[in-house]
Amino acid sequence: MHSLTVLYPNKEGAKFDFEYYMQKHIPFANGLLGHEFKVTKGIASAQGGPPAFLCTARMEIGTTEEFLPVLIQHIEALQNDIPKYTNVEPVIQFEELL
Numbered sequence: 043m044h045s046l047t048v049l050y051p052n053k054e055g056a057k058f059d060f061e062y063y064m065q066k067h068i069p070f071a072n073g074l075l076g077h078e079f080k081v082t083k084g085i086a087s088a089q090g091g092p093p094a095f096l097c098t099a100r101m102e103i104g105t106t107e108e109f110l111p112v113l114i115q116h117i118e119a120l121q122n123d124i125p126k127y128t129n130v131e132p133v134i135q136f137e138e139l140l
Contacts, residue, residue: 043102044104044109045103045137046101047100048079049132050095050098062126064081066126071120074119075112075116078101080100081097084096084098102139103136
């Protein structure tokens, strides 16, 4: 089983509209991609400082090979929505669940 993870690094001047993200972007992305994201909001690092990531979103996708054509089909629409909720460039990675 593979997953797709989207991470939004915390950096100086970062802005993130969680209301828009949860009410508009996540339902939009779930509908396009056919899977459901599970979202977390960073609150602090274990060392007591700010979180390394403002937000993370992960969805289980079956296999990367099966999912990639779907992602490619909708990537432009998803990327065009990013400026509506953040000024942070997301880090996107595929993972294998162990």
